[in-house]
Amino acid sequence: MAIDISDISDTIQRRTISFYAVLLFLVAPLWSAVPLAWAFVIYALHTGKFWSYSFLGLNLFAVAFLEVLFSVYHFHLTRQLSGPPPNGHGSISEIQVAFERILKAGLANLPPDGYDEETLDNERPGSPEEDIVQLEHDDHRAMDFRNTLRTWFGRRPWSSVRLYEVRQWIYWSIFNKNLPELEDLPHAHRAVLDDTVELLQKRLGKRIPEGSDVSCRPILLNLDNATVLWRPFAFYAFTFVTNLCLDHWYQRSHGFFRGNHDGLEYLVRIPKNWKASRDSRPVVFLHGLGLGLFQYHNFLSHMVQESADRPLLIILQPHISQNIFHPRYLAPMPRKQTTKTLASLLAAFGWADLETNSSSLNTSEDEVNNTLDIQSRRRSGVTILSHSNGSYCHAWMLKDYPHMVTRSCFVDPVTFCGWEGDVCRNFFYKTCYTGTELLVRYFVGTELGVVNLLQRNFDWSSNSLWYEEIPNARDPSKTLFLLGEKDSIIAPSRVKLYLRSHGIRKGLWCDPNGRHGQALLSGGEGCKVVYEWLKEREC
Incomplete structure (x- = not known):
């Protein structure tokens, strides 16, 4: 019997020396600049020593005071991110199509090295042509899918994931909202939710146990609290x-x-x-x-x-x-x-x-010749x-x-493969262990503009690109x-x-x-x- 990789805990990592080096010499100095500026300004004004400062001291005070004012402005902007996301996901029909693509991804029973490009005749091979059928729990495609999906649930063993958390994740991904009580759901929303759960369980190869486990709380990117860390005006x-x-x-x-x-x-x-x-x-x-x-x-x-x-x-x-x-x-x-x-x-x-000129029906010979002449002078x-x-x-x-x-x-x-959750988890949720990870998290992942884009204006179905959408x-x-x-x-x-x-x-x-x-x-x-x-x- 094959080992179920979806129930194997991830290897415990240890923080590297590079993590502490980046923390000590880059992140900590930049992060501490703002509280130090506040402390200096408060001290100078409270003690009255501000009036006795030399020219250099006055300049230092001016820089610190500017940092204080900027931090207030930064805090004001950060508060704008605390409300509900301004934009919902795409249309429900578009998202349902995207969900079907997710469930079909990896369903094709391919050889280990996939298709041979040189002898491939089918222009659209693999998963888009597959049907979503009930898989056995020990089917390697089901185990791989469970192992991938658990990324959205903190990489906890799949056996600990419960139906309530799965419904939360599905409801967010379709409606961009927190899941209300089931009895309060509109009939149309409940139908979409139930249909999606049913299809998901076929792909998973097993039923999802009823109940809830708060340790497996799902990632709800647009709804979760956004973490923004300040950085100095300088x-x-x-x-x-x-x-x-x-x-x-x-x-x-x-x-x-x-x-x-x-x-x-x-x-x-x-x-x-x-x-x-x-x-x-x-x-x-x-x-x-x-x-x-x-x-x-x-x-x-x-x-x-x-x-x-x-x-x-x-x-x-x-x-x-x-x-x-x-x-x-x-x-x-x-x-x-x-x-x-x-x-x-x-x-x-x-x-x-701007528009395609795919149809030449009912076009006169002169118009065709004129079009060909234009195309000969430009390459579109x-x-x-x-x-x-x-x-x-x-x-x-x-x-x-x-x-x-x-x-x-x-x-x-x-x-x-954004639907697999790795990008989302690695960028915002995963604990940093290396210097590179900490650099990315502090300088990019907790920056106000980036957080606003990816945690308040993110549309996963629009941002997911599929093979069949790429010309050539x-x-x-x-x-x-x-x-x-x-x-x-x-x-x-x-x-x-x-x-x-x-x-x-x-x-x-x-x-x-x-x-x-x-x-x-x-x-x-x-x-x-x-x-x-x-x-x-x-x-």
């Missing part, structure tokens, strides 16, 4: 000034133009002699969470040189760049507005058609290169305007995936398994020692792979 000011200087540097030194298209800010460079009909397609770069241009400067400056003959569009996202001074810092664009605005911007540049479509959180926006474009995206490059994508997913010249085997945010083994199970081989590049973000480090192997892929001849 940190935000440094980030703001650095990005501002880089912004101007790209404009002065590399011919970029800074624009704002219906609220979407960007930097764009279009070479003077570039022509859509003969030259390489434009590249759209979607960055991830962190420090904006400052974080990606080495990669971008090198890409500007490597791709000097093609247009480059950098989408600026202040809400995930720690730009607390920006008016849209706590008001990120939702999916539909983002894709509509970005699509209209690409159309305005003449890089892609762009290459999108996304990193980490940028893969969500990348996924939105593929869902809403797939005809505008000719090539796709995903680096450390968080959009795949198995063509390595048109679609490239880069993963790091030691990524502590995503579960690279699960993402790789999902992609490989759908026949993706040559377009999947994995760094055995790579961590999250390492693929875009200047001079690294990942950068070389991306640069070479961008140079490949396009058809």
Whole structure:
């Protein structure tokens, strides 16, 4: 009888020396700057010594007083996150379709190495074609699914998970609300909940025991209390000034133009002699969470040189760049507005058609010839290169305007297998054990703008990208995936398994020692792979 991996407790980890080094020399000094500023200001005013300070002392007091004022402003902004989430998930029908996809993922009985890309005839292999049937409790597909699903319940052994907590998780994921008493549920909601539980139990291979176990409380991302840790005004000011200087540097030194298209800010460079009909397609770069241009400067400056003959569009996202001074810092664009605005911007540049021209029926010969003449003078479509959180926006474009995206490059994508819970748990809930994990948690995972985006404006069904939604997913010249085997945010083994199970081989590049973000480090192997892929001849 096979061992049930869903009931095996995870290995207990110990904190490394790097954790304590980062805590002592980076996190603690930054975190303590605010309470120290408060203590100094209160002491100076309470004792009256403020009036006797030297010039240096007065300057120090002014800096501390500024930190105090900023901390009050930061607290005010944080309070705005304490209410209910402003946006619900997508439509119920869309979410039910997404749930069916989740339940079908991994149902195909594949050989250990998945499908062979070279001999694969089916364009859409694997789970999307499967039926949800009752599995046996010892079926390896059921055990794997139970082991994956328990991530949403604190990685507790699946045998300890109870029906009440599962209903809580399902209700949140569909309706973005806390589960009320069952007798208070609207009839339609109760029907959806019961149907989903029934399908889930088939996939799990066993019934979920009645009752409740508070130790297995589920992750309810949009509803759980958000943890925001302060950081000093000096940190935000440094980030703001650095990005501002880089912004101007790209404009002065590399011919970029800074624009704002219906609220979407960007930097764009279009070479003077570039022509859509003969030259390489434009590249759209979607960055991830962190420090904006400052974080990606080495990669971008090198890409500007490597791709000097093609247009480059950098989408600026202040809400995930720690730009607390920006008016849209706590008001990120939702999916539909983002894709509509970005699509209209690409159309305005003449890089892609806003609407598809798939039908030529009832079209006169002159109109056909005119259309062919226009197409001969321009090549429609762009290459999108996304990193980490940028893969969500990348996924939105593929869902809403797939005809505008000719090539796709995903680096450390968080959009795949998000339904398995690893990204959510690793980023917000898991205890930090290494220096890298603590760096990510403090500098990104507890930052106000990031928390607002991911814990108050997160739509898991929109942010989940499926194989069948990616044009030319198995063509390595048109679609490239880069993963790091030691990524502590995503579960690279699960993402790789999902992609490989759908026949993706040559377009999947994995760094055995790579961590999250390492693929875009200047001079690294990942950068070389991306640069070479961008140079490949396009058809």
